[in-house]
Amino acid sequence: MRVALTGAAGFLGSHLADRLIQEGHEVIGLDNFVTGDEANIAHLLDSGAFRLIRQDVSTYIDIPESLDYVLHFASPASPNPASPFGYPNLPIQTLKAGALGTLNTLGLAKALGATATRLVPVRYTTKPNVLLKRSQWHICAFIT
Ligand SMILES: NC(=O)c1ccc[n+]([C@@H]2O[C@H](COP(=O)([O-])OP(=O)(O)OC[C@H]3O[C@@H](n4cnc5c(N)ncnc54)[C@H](O)[C@@H]3O)[C@@H](O)[C@H]2O)c1
Numbered sequence: 001m002r003v004a005l006t007g008a009a010g011f012l013g014s015h016l017a018d019r020l021i022q023e024g025h026e027v028i029g030l031d032n033f034v035t036g037d038e039a040n041i042a043h044l045l046d047s048g049a050f051r052l053i054r055q056d057v058s059t060y061i062d063i064p065e066s067l068d069y070v071l072h073f074a075s076p077a078s079p080n081p082a083s084p085f086g087y088p089n090l091p092i093q094t095l096k097a098g099a100l101g102t103l104n105t106l107g108l109a110k111a112l113g114a115t116a117t118r119l120v121p122v123r124y125t126t127k128p129n130v131l132l133k134r135s136q137w138h139i140c141a142f143i144t
Pocket of ligand 1: 034035076
C-alpha cells in the first residue's frame with residue numbers, strides 16, 4: 001500500500017511510519033516541522049520506502065500519484081501551557097491543522113479514491129481556559 005501520512009515527523013506519525021515501512025508499505029510523509037523533529041524520521045529518509053514533503057497541511061495538498069490511505073496526524077498536540085510548542089500557545093496553527101488540514105486531506109483522499117483517517121483528541125469543557133484531565137479526553141477517529 002502507498003500511504004500519505006501527515007505529521008510524519010511527530011511522535012505518533014514517526015512511529016506509525018516505522019511500522020508501516022516494517023510491514024512493507026510505502027509512506028509519503030508530510031510535515032511542516034512546527035513541533036516535529038527531523039531526527040524522528042532521519043533513519044527513514046534513505047529507506048527507499050519513505051519520502052518527505054515539507055508542507056503545511058492547511059494549504060492545498062497535491063500528490064500526483066495513487067494512494068491507498070491518507071492518515072492525518074498533523075497538529076500541535078501538547079496540552080502543556082508552559083511549552084511554546086503546546087497548543088495553548090499555538091491556537092491558530094492548531095485550529096488550521098484541524099480544520100483546513102482535515103479539509104485538505106479529505107480532498108486529497110477523495111481526488112485519489114483513497115481512504116482517509118483523522119485522529120482527533122477532543123477536549124471539551126464549558127469553562128474556557130480549563131484544561132481537562134487526561135481521563136476526561138475523548139478520542140475520535142473519523143474514517144471516511
Ligand atoms: N500523543 C498522544 O498521546 C496523542 C493522543 C491522542 C491524539 N493525539 C493526536 O495525534 C496527533 C499527533 O500527535 P503527536 O503526539 O504525534 O504530536 P507531535 O507534535 O509529536 O506531532 C505532530 C506533527 O504534526 C506536525 N504538524 C503540525 N501542524 C502541521 C501542519 N499545519 N502541517 C504539517 N505538519 C504539521 C508537527 O510538526 C509534528 O511533526 C495530534 O492531532 C494529537 O492531538 C496524540
